[in-house]
Amino acid sequence: MCGIVGILGARPVAGTLLETLKRLEYRGYDSAGVATLENGQITRRRAAGKLKNLEACLAAEPLFGHLGIGHTRWATHGRPTAINAHPHQNGKVAVVHNGIIENFKTLRDELRAKGHTFASDTDTEVVAHLVDAAMSDGLAPAEAVAATLPRLKGAFALAFLFEGEDDLMIGAREGAPLVVGFGAGDKTGEFYLGSDALALAPLTDALAYLEEGDYVVLTRHGAKFYDTESRPVARKRVKTPASAFLIDRGNYRHFMDKEIHEQPEVIGRVLAHYLDLSAGTVALPFELPVDPARLPRLTIAACGTAYMAGLIASYWFERIAKLPVEIEVASEFRYREAPMQKGGLMLLISQSGETADTLASLRYAKQQGQKILSVVNVATSTMARESDVAALTLAGPEIGVASTKAFTCQLALLACLALAFGRARGTIDAKEEARLVAELMAVPGLMAEVLHREPKIELLARDLGKARDVLYLGRGTSYPLALEGALKLKEISYIHAEGYAAGELKHGPIALVDSDLPVIVLAPRDRVFEKTLSNVQEVAARNGRIILISDSAGANDLGGEAEIIAMPDMAPEFSAIVYALPVQMIAYHTAVFMGKDADQPRNLAKSVTVE
Numbered sequence: 001m002c003g004i005v006g007i008l009g010a011r012p013v014a015g016t017l018l019e020t021l022k023r024l025e026y027r028g029y030d031s032a033g034v035a036t037l038e039n040g041q042i043t044r045r046r047a048a049g050k051l052k053n054l055e056a057c058l059a060a061e062p063l064f065g066h067l068g069i070g071h072t073r074w075a076t077h078g079r080p081t082a083i084n085a086h087p088h089q090n091g092k093v094a095v096v097h098n099g100i101i102e103n104f105k106t107l108r109d110e111l112r113a114k115g116h117t118f119a120s121d122t123d124t125e126v127v128a129h130l131v132d133a134a135m136s137d138g139l140a141p142a143e144a145v146a147a148t149l150p151r152l153k154g155a156f157a158l159a160f161l162f163e164g165e166d167d168l169m170i171g172a173r174e175g176a177p178l179v180v181g182f183g184a185g186d187k188t189g190e191f192y193l194g195s196d197a198l199a200l201a202p203l204t205d206a207l208a209y210l211e212e213g214d215y216v217v218l219t220r221h222g223a224k225f226y227d228t229e230s231r232p233v234a235r236k237r238v239k240t241p242a243s244a245f246l247i248d249r250g251n252y253r254h255f256m257d258k259e260i261h262e263q264p265e266v267i268g269r270v271l272a273h274y275l276d277l278s279a280g281t282v283a284l285p286f287e288l289p290v291d292p293a294r295l296p297r298l299t300i301a302a303c304g305t306a307y308m309a310g311l312i313a314s315y316w317f318e319r320i321a322k323l324p325v326e327i328e329v330a331s332e333f334r335y336r337e338a339p340m341q342k343g344g345l346m347l348l349i350s351q352s353g354e355t356a357d358t359l360a361s362l363r364y365a366k367q368q369g370q371k372i373l374s375v376v377n378v379a380t381s382t383m384a385r386e387s388d389v390a391a392l393t394l395a396g397p398e399i400g401v402a403s404t405k406a407f408t409c410q411l412a413l414l415a416c417l418a419l420a421f422g423r424a425r426g427t428i429d430a431k432e433e434a435r436l437v438a439e440l441m442a443v444p445g446l447m448a449e450v451l452h453r454e455p456k457i458e459l460l461a462r463d464l465g466k467a468r469d470v471l472y473l474g475r476g477t478s479y480p481l482a483l484e485g486a487l488k489l490k491e492i493s494y495i496h497a498e499g500y501a502a503g504e505l506k507h508g509p510i511a512l513v514d515s516d517l518p519v520i521v522l523a524p525r526d527r528v529f530e531k532t533l534s535n536v537q538e539v540a541a542r543n544g545r546i547i548l549i550s551d552s553a554g555a556n557d558l559g560g561e562a563e564i565i566a567m568p569d570m571a572p573e574f575s576a577i578v579y580a581l582p583v584q585m586i587a588y589h590t591a592v593f594m595g596k597d598a599d600q601p602r603n604l605a606k607s608v609t610v611e
């Protein structure tokens with residue numbers, strides 16, 4: 001999604017704006033731009049494509065202003081051209097925007113009727129026109145912004161510059177994140193705006209988050225916050241833990257590669273946080289917002305990979321805690337008008353904590369009298385702040401657009417939650433808890449072992465890279481993992497892939513099977529193992545090309561019929577966390593073999609803050 005940055009400084013800011021935008025690249029974008037204010041005049045540089053194109057523009061025609069805004073754009077309205085790139089300017093106003101102005105057509109028609117002409121196809125440009133028109137009517141810049149915001153429907157984070165105002169930058173938010181940074185030391189008196197703490201990490205760790213509907217007026221003398229009614233409000237200054245070095249790629253070729261390899265370590269960190277390793281029990285460091293023993297059912301909503309994590313967890317909550325689970329993709333859940341019994345628990349899962357549909361589901365559930373438990377990676381995110389309890393996945397910043405370590409950290413944490421619910425509901429006794437905890441504690445070591453399978457997977461990926469379609473099959477928790485495998489392959493290699501419950505094969509997809517179709521089967525030795533193998537035989541009987549991810553039992557049974565990615569033998573309950581690794585490595589190496597950008601796949605955004 002679009003990234004925003006603004007700097008109100010004491011020296012030329014264009015270079016720092018560009019560096020900061022590089023830290024927002026992970027969000028996904030297809031054009032970029034900056035504007036600075038010099039001698040009272042706004043000057044812009046914009047370019048389609050990657051930041052190196054903008055860098056070239058700035059090298060050819062530098063900007064020298066001490067005050068500026070920058071933007072990486074993920075196209076929603078209008079193609080990713082330089083003309084549609086932000087900042088947009090009209091008259092005295094330049095603006096950058098993350099989100100969607102849903103009523104932009106109505107506003108644009110109204111403005112056109114008054115004689116306004118538009119340079120771009122974007123929804124954003126209407127904002128510059130509205131604010132400029134309000135200023136032409138005699139309002140001061142902050143008043144003009146305040147008068148414009150209530151007219152905008154949709155989601156937005158905005159940052160503004162104004163011609164003739166070299167000590168003024170304004171930010172606003174409604175439905176998309178925006179943070180103010182405070183300069184310190186030799187940067188005292190500098191102020192920043194950013195889409196997230198990560199972008200501002202090299203500049204400052206002192207931040208204040210805008211609440212929904214807030215706008216902030218920044219001058220070199222300070223930051224003044226206002227709420228939706230334009231009443232001055234105080235917004236707490238916090239220290240962010242995100243630091244500059246955390247998003248270094250190190251010796252890895254891609255962030256995704258690095259994040260795949262970090263998993264044994266980060267999963268260990270999650271387990272150490274949510275388990276008492278010496279006692280061999282679950283030990284949540286927070287109180288649950290409901291009594292699990294009295295809970296009739298659990299509702300889960302999430303998007304994309306986080307939804308797959310929720311699906312896997314639904315098996316655990318049902319089996320371990322005997323708790324009925326309803327799970328839905330958040331984009332559907334938010335509009336279903338599902339009646340919810342008061343006092344129930346809603347579980348939201350999100351890496352970013354900003355996904356628009358998941359956030360809307362959270363707010364819907366709140367209105368329905370639900371307690372909110374969120375599983376999020378970004379501690380300062382909107383979802384974390386709006387939840388009764390935010391359980392952190394502790395994965396560290398995830399920069400690759402394709403979620404890897406955040407997914408397995410979600411799984412590890414959800415497994416701990418399922419155990420905690422099971423214990424509280426009396427569905428597992430101390431012995432069973434200790435057994436399951438021991439299974440979980442074995443996971444980081446098993447993951448480290450699986451990373452050694454990489455050379456084999458790399459070879460396999462050369463073959464998969466030539467396929468047109470790929471089928472993933474699994475049963476039990478391996479079924480959602482099959483969905484995740486297909487999603488991962490699609491999003492970074494652009495190969496069409498489908499995940500299916502192995503038992504569904506004969507109800508349709510088996511018609512696709514021929515010697516050209518790779519069928520990747522996830523078959524840990526669990527209680528449906530034999531059933532999965534029968535489905536594999538059905539594929540083999542039709543000359544299907546089987547790639548079996550399984551342990552020694554699978555290898556023994558199907559050694560002749562399938563290509564095997566040999567997994568270590570393990571207890572079955574939490575195998576999905578370990579089997580996630582080959583699934584991720586297959587997608588990564590296939591994409592790399594095909595010459596695709598694994599970290600920033602086309603069309604995708606890391607943090608999806610629009611519907």
Ligand code: AGP
Pocket residue numbers: 303304305306349350351352353354355358401402403404488491604605606607608
């Ligand atoms: C994961 O590989 C995807 N890029 C995507 O499906 C992601 O999981 C989804 O957009 C949800 O994001 P969130 O976890 O930040 O809410």
